[in-house]
Amino acid sequence: MKHKKSGEVYAIKSMNKQRLKASGMISQIKTEIKIMYSLAHENIIKLYNHFEDDTNVYLVIEYASGVIFPTLFLTTRDNSGKSSSDPKAKESLRSKSLP
Numbered sequence: 805m806k807h808k809k810s811g812e813v814y815a816i817k818s819m820n821k822q823r824l825k826a827s828g829m830i831s832q833i834k835t836e837i838k839i840m841y842s843l844a845h846e847n848i849i850k851l852y853n854h855f856e857d858d859t860n861v862y863l864v865i866e867y868a869s870g871v872i873f874p875t876l877f878l879t880t881r882d883n884s885g886k887s888s889s890d891p892k893a894k895e896s897l898r899s900k901s902l903p
Contacts, residue, residue, distance in 0.1 A: 817863040
């Protein structure tokens with residue numbers, strides 16, 4: 805999606821409400837939206853806005869070019885063989901608390 809005035813490009817994620825309800829995900833989605841608004845990290849997709857209609861919930865998020873998917877799943881292994889992701893991103897997530 806391209807903003808008419810600014811020319812900025814955004815991505816829209818839509819989630820069907822019936823599917824969310826059927827899988828018991830409504831509460832989790834609400835929590836994730838709150839968390840996403842509070843995060844600011846270069847390796848985490850930014851949530852700019854959200855809205856809903858009778859059928860879907862929509863998230864207006866940062867547009868990421870094709871390089872996001874290889875980066876998203878990139879992990880490193882320590883000497884014990886355990887996988888880990890970007891420690892700065894983990895710390896950013898840990899430092900956020902919701903009321």
